[in-house]
Amino acid sequence: MAGAMAILGSSILALLLAGYLAQQYLPPPKPKVIGLDLGTTYCSVGVFQPGTGKVEVIADRAGRKSLPSVVSFTDRDILAGYEAQELADTNPLNTVYDAKRFIGKRFTPEELRSESSRYQFKVLYNEGDAEFSVSANESLRVTPEYIGSRLLLELKKMAEEYLGTPVSKAIISVPAEFDERQRNFTVKAAQLAGLDILRVINEPTAAAMAYGLHKVDVFNVLVVDLGGGTLDVSLLNKQGGMFLTRAMAGNNQLGGQDFNQRLLQFLLNQIHQRYGALPSQKQDVHHLRQAVEAAKLNLTLSDSALIRVPLSLLVPAPSGGGGDGSSEVLFEETVTRDLFEGLNRDLFEKILAPVEEVLTRGHLGRYEVDEIVLVGGSTRIPRIRRVIREFFGKEPNTSVDPDLAVVIGVAIQAGIMGGSWPLQVSALEIPNRHLRKTNFN
Missing domain, CATH: 3.90.640.10 (ATPase, substrate binding domain, subdomain 4)
Known part of the structure; x- marks a missing residue:
């Protein structure tokens, strides 16, 4: 009996040693799951590198780590990203952007008419859903999730070229305010691009993970996300490894x-x-x-x-x-x-209205916020950072590229879901089904 136990102990020790040596000397396995940020204005893809524990945001062939969330229809092709953006002024009726504003959202005819008035391309009403009318040899009606799928397909190709292997599994981020239908339609967009979504994660939670807040002792986290077209402010409570979105506010018509x-x-x-x-x-x-x-x-x-x-x-x-x-x-x-x-x-000062609203709804004083996280390229503007710094009396956290904070956080979660080592501390989200976002337009 003692001999059998000794043999078993030796076997376990040998397995552990083999695992250690494999991690030290064998090339690390390639990431199995990619992280996707399908933003309103820009979109990105990232991977968590096994072994090093680093996140790589994948660049296109020109070295750009974000693609414009733009799709353009021509007589010859359907273009996505920078090629589509180049046609925004010369082919405006067939170049669609801001599709994320419409995905999975239910509209009345009046609401859709108001929302679509700012765009040159045609937005059509279809029993509560939005569709886009474009021409590519023939007239087409395409859905917001189809537009999203063309962007995700472009990101998928970039990841496959970088990794040198087919990609089929992903984690994707969505705004914290998205309801179940909007989340499902975002997943549908990914499925149209040939991707299996393992988990949907809120953008503020992803940003907090990018800043490493899932591994440190903080409680109240304010995320200010100011991109090209929208402002979103979220107040998160962190308890252990769990994030609860306590309040949300923003402005759907304010951005870069x-x-x-x-x-x-x-x-x-x-x-x-x-x-x-x-x-x-x-x-x-x-x-x-x-x-x-x-x-x-x-x-x-x-x-x-x-x-x-x-x-x-x-x-x-x-x-x-x-x-x-x-x-x-x-x-x-x-x-x-x-x-x-x-x-x-005057536009810069408008940022404070939703900030004050989330603090009021969260029953929190401005000096009780432990971390202020900045997300979105527009938060690079010095005056905006000064407005936030002066309001809170402390420096916001700017240690992560604000353009890439969400995709970095999603890629960390992708690494966790893919079982990559060294393992990170996972962040769980506590669903808050009754939370509503306050909008300041």
Whole structure:
């Protein structure tokens, strides 16, 4: 009996030693599950690397780690990401973006008419659901989940190229406010892209995991998510390894696009004052929009940015002369950070309304918040960080790239679900079915 126990003990020791040596000297296995962030404005994919415990957000061939959540239909193809974004001004009726605003959501005809009024592409009512009317050799009606599937398919291809192996399993994030139907339709979009969703995780929880808050002793976490088109503020309570979303508020019509629009309108006014005309080509307006986006990004690091765009202007003919003529000019304008902040001062201050609302609903004072987590590229803007810092009297946590915080958290969860080592502490979410988001528009 003693000999049998000795043999068993030796066998177990040998297995443990073999496992240790395999982890130390054999190449780690490839990730089995990918993490997906299907954002309103941008989307990303990441993996948890077994062995190193690091998250890799996968880049496209140009090195970009986020794709625009845009899909464009042409006579030849259906394009997604940056290729689709390039057609936003030249093919506006067949270029769909912000599809996440519509996925799985029920509308009255009046609600849908109001929501769709801001877009150039056609949004149709179908018994409470939204559909998009596009043309690609023939007229088509496509659903929001189909648009999502084209973006997820692009992310899936990027992951497969990076890993060198087929991918079929994923974790996906959704806004905390999404109801069961919106979550199910998001999963349906993934299924259309050939993906099996193992778990749906709330975006604020994913962001908290990216910052490592699932492994440290904190209780009250405020997540401020300001992206290209929407602002979402969530108050999380963490108890052990569990997160409870205690309150939510936001603004569905506030984001980086609005800040860009203020600067674009200023530049158009400058062009009109300087030349007496406005750009006559859609491509010129597109290039001006790109220059505005680049300037906004530069102003997060520098005090000024130079905008330099060649324009074709339709110049009115002199009184009594012939028809209008075209003039080619090189428009140059130096934009300062002070100017940008001045143009958007009222919009930046609007961020505090939902912050105050979640604290009120969560019965929490501003100084009782343990961690303030920033998510979304627009939280890079220095003035926005200053507004938040001055309100709370403490620095927000900016240790993670705000553009990638959600996908990093989802990838960590994907690693946990895939059994990758070294194992992380998993974060569980406590469902709160009766919680409603307050909107400030």
